[in-house]
Amino acid sequence: MPEMTDRLPHEKGFHVSWDQLHRDSRALAWRLQSHKPEGGGEWRAVVAITRGGMAPAMIVARELNVRIVDTISVKSYNHQEQSEPKVIKFPDMDVMGDGEGVLIIDDLVDTGRTLEVVRKHLPKAHVATVYAKPMGRPQVDSFITEVSQDTWIFFPWDMALQYVKPFHGTND
Ligand SMILES: O=P(O)(O)OC[C@H]1O[C@H](OP(=O)(O)OP(=O)(O)O)[C@H](O)[C@@H]1O
Ligand code: HPA
Ligand SMILES: [Mg+2]
Numbered sequence: 001m002p003e004m005t006d007r008l009p010h011e012k013g014f015h016v017s018w019d020q021l022h023r024d025s026r027a028l029a030w031r032l033q034s035h036k037p038e039g040g041g042e043w044r045a046v047v048a049i050t051r052g053g054m055a056p057a058m059i060v061a062r063e064l065n066v067r068i069v070d071t072i073s074v075k076s077y078n079h080q081e082q083s084e085p086k087v088i089k090f091p092d093m094d095v096m097g098d099g100e101g102v103l104i105i106d107d108l109v110d111t112g113r114t115l116e117v118v119r120k121h122l123p124k125a126h127v128a129t130v131y132a133k134p135m136g137r138p139q140v141d142s143f144i145t146e147v148s149q150d151t152w153i154f155f156p157w158d159m160a161l162q163y164v165k166p167f168h169g170t171n172d
Contacts, residue, residue, distance in 0.1 A: 016154065021056070024144045028060060028144050029059065031142055031144070035142060043103050046066050047091050047096065048069065048106075050089070052107035057105040068095060074086065093121075098124045106129045108129050108132065108133070112136030115140065116139055127140050128141060131144065131146070131153055134149050
């Protein structure tokens with residue numbers, strides 16, 4: 001029996017179905033509705049962090065009736081080596097300004113490095129993720145569910161339904 005410390009980070013899996021993601025993203029929208037922008041008024045734009053933030057951002061924008069939806073793309077890996085994350089595609093910065101009244105949405109925060117970079121460009125935006133791990137929590141203003149740092153979150157777009165062997169180990 002391996003020690004807990006021998007586990008690979010993704011051995012503890014948290015599997016999220018489309019239905020669960022929809023419910024959790026709606027819960028996030030509900031939380032954000034009662035959390036008005038600093039300067040008052042309503043949320044005026046949503047920025048999704050591609051690609052994982054796009055599905056939750058669509059659901060949040062629909063619930064909050066936000067019609068301006070844009071994307072920001074951050075590249076974190078270079079030939080499988082983790083490097084300083086870099087923004088490779090910006091949203092329309094004439095529209096986003098310093099981020100006041102803007103919601104930045106991602107599926108999850110893990111180490112927080114992606115959000116750290118995004119925040120530099122939209123310092124007044126409100127940052128929200130559906131899921132959060134402890135190391136990244138300081139980078140998020142709102143989230144729904146926290147999982148432990150050694151849990152790997154599996155999203156529905158990375159999974160497929162497949163046959164599972166019965167417990168007794170035979171198909172006879
Ligand atoms: O908090 P961090 O440690 O920076 O990690 C979190 C980021 O990692 C994943 O995206 P990824 O860069 O794998 O790209 P993807 O959204 O296109 O899958 C996830 O969707 C977050 O955006
Ligand atoms: O737990 C995770 N799941 C999917 N993608 C990720 N990117 C960083 N952490 C994760
Ligand atoms: Mg992502």
